[in-house]
Amino acid sequence: MKNNKIIELEMGGGGKKSEELVGNIRNILKGQGKWENTKDDGAVYLIPNPSPYKGEGGNKLVFTTDAFIVDPLFFPGGDIGKIAICGTLNDLSVMGAKPIGLSLSIVIEEGFLESDLKKIINSIQKISKSTGVPIVTGDTKVTEKGKIDKIEITTSGVGLASKIISNDGAKAGNDIIVSGDLGEHAVALLAKRFNYQTKIKSDCQPLIAEIQSVAKYLTSCKDPTRGGMAAVLNEMAEKSKTKFVLDEKNLPFKKETLAISELLGIDFFSFPSEGRFVATVAKKDSKKVIKILKKYNKSARIIGEVQNGKEVWLKTKIGAVKKIEVPRGKLIPRIC
C-alpha cells in the first residue's frame, strides 16, 4: 500500500483488485499462532483430543466472519438479515464444519424504522430456528445520520468439523458439480434495483444439510457469492493448481438470468448466488453425489471436469473454447 493512494470501489467487488487489497491486509497481519495454515475463508483451530466430539461435528474449530451492506435491504426471497446469517452459515458449511453458534453485530443509522429492524431480526430468527444454530452473542450500535447508510450487519460463526473440505483440493479427473441454478441472488436484486419484472427470487438459503449429506465425497467446495462463478472457480483452480473445464450446455443458468445479464451488460458468470455451492468430486462418486443433491434441488448437476493445467475454460455449445476470467473492477452494485 503506497502513500497517498486511495481505496477504490473496485477493490471490494470480489475480483482481482479485491485480492490485492485483501492480500495486502493479510500480509501485514500474517502470523497464525496455533491455527492451521488453510487457504480457505474460515480459520481452523485444532482441538487436541477428538474423542469428546463424537456427534458434535469433530475436533476442528472453524471460525469465520463476513460484513453485509446490501441494497435493497428487502428483496424477493430474503433481506439483509437472511443473507447475513446464511452467508456465515454457508462459509462454515463449505469447509465441512457443523455450525455451532453465530454472533450478530448490527450498526443502525438513526431514523431507521423499528418495523424494518424487526423484520430483519425476525428473518434472522427464522433461519436460526430452522437450522438449530443459535445467535449466541451480539452487538448493536446506533450512529448519527449519514455515518452509515441505513444498516450494516456483520456476522461471525464458529463450527466444528472432523475433516476440513478445503477449496484447494481439486484433482485432475474430478468432476465439477453445482448444487442448483446459479446467479439468482443477483437476478432478484438487480431486478428490484432496476425495476424489472421477474419471477426469480434470491437463492439465499442455508446449505448446512445439503453439504453435510455429501461432505465425505467432496475434494473441494466453495459458495459462488461475491464475484460469482468466475471468481470462485478461478480461485479453486489456482489454489489447487489445476484447470477447470466447464461444459456450457450443462450450466444451470435460467433463461431469465441470461436475459437480465444481456440487458444490463453484466456477465452472468460474475452473478453471485447466496444458497448454492460448487464442488469437485472424484469421478466414481459424482453420480452418487448428484443423486443425493437432487433431493434438495433438481438442478444439481455435473458442469465440467478438472484437468491438468491452469485457468478456467468454457466449452461453448458451438464447440468453441473460451477462457473465463476473474472479474476485474466493479462488477455490479453491492448486492452481497
Next chain:
Amino acid sequence: MKNNKIIELEMGGGGKKSEELVGNIRNILKGQGKWENTKDDGAVYLIPNPSPYKGEGGNKLVFTTDAFIVDPLFFPGGDIGKIAICGTLNDLSVMGAKPIGLSLSIVIEEGFLESDLKKIINSIQKISKSTGVPIVTGDTKVTEKGKIDKIEITTSGVGLASKIISNDGAKAGNDIIVSGDLGEHAVALLAKRFNYQTKIKSDCQPLIAEIQSVAKYLTSCKDPTRGGMAAVLNEMAEKSKTKFVLDEKNLPFKKETLAISELLGIDFFSFPSEGRFVATVAKKDSKKVIKILKKYNKSARIIGEVQNGKEVWLKTKIGAVKKIEVPRGKLIPRIC
C-alpha cells in the same frame, strides 16, 4: 418494537435506551442451543472433556463480537484499529477467557486513504503480536461514497476458559476494585474532537495479562466502556442483586478528567475507558489483588464495597450520599 417508530441515536449510547433496543433484539433471538445461559457479553460453549486443555486456557469456548465506528479515527494513544482489537480481547478477558484468535471485518468507504488504512492495520498487527493472539479470519468490503463514514470495523473473538468470571457474581461484603485511572479514553477523544489541549492519552490497551494474573480472585469483572462506570456498575449491581457503594475519595479520576467533564457538562461517570476493568473481590483477597495489579498500573485500587440492597451509590467527600444513575439517552459522541 412498535410499528412506525424509528431507531433513535439515544438507543446506542450504552444507557437505558440501549438496553431497551438490545433487549428487544435479544428477546426475538432467544434460544441458545448448547450454549450456557450467561448474563455476560460473550457466549460460552462447554467443550465436553477438559483434559486436552491443560495450559490451553480451559474447556469453555467463549465467543464475542463488537462493532466500532469511532470519530476521530486517530487519537492520542490509539486509533480505531487498536480500539477494535483491544475491545474484543478485553471482552474475552473480563470473562476469564484466554483469547485464542480474532476475526477482523472492515468496511471501507471508497476514497479512504490507503496510508490511513495501513496505519490502522499496522496498529492491529502490533497488538496482535504483543499479545500473541492472531487475527485468523476476516472480511474486507469497500462501499460507495456515503454508504459509510470512512471506515467501520467489527471484531469477533474466541477464547478458552476453565472458569467463567461472570458479571453477576458480586457478593455483599466484597470489595470493588478498579485496575487504573478511569475515563481517559473519553478525555483523549473529546479533547481531540473539541480541540482542547490535554496531555491525557486514551487508556486503550489489552487487559489479558492483568486479568489473568488475578482472575482466580475475581467474583465478577467488567470493562467500563460504553456508558462508563455508571452503566457498568449499575449492570453488575442489578445482575448480582446487590448494592454497590463507592467512596468518592478513592475514585481514580485525574484532575484533567474532572475538568473536561465540567467544561463539556458530561458526567465523568459515563466516560468510557478502553483499557481498564472493574471487579469485585472477597475482602480477604482484595489487598493481595491490588498488590498484583499495581505492578501493571499504580492507580489500581479499592473504590468501594458491595452491600445487601440494590443500585449504585456514592459516598461523597463531604459525607453526602448520591445515587449513580444509568446514563440516559445520548451520552457523548461516538467514541467507542
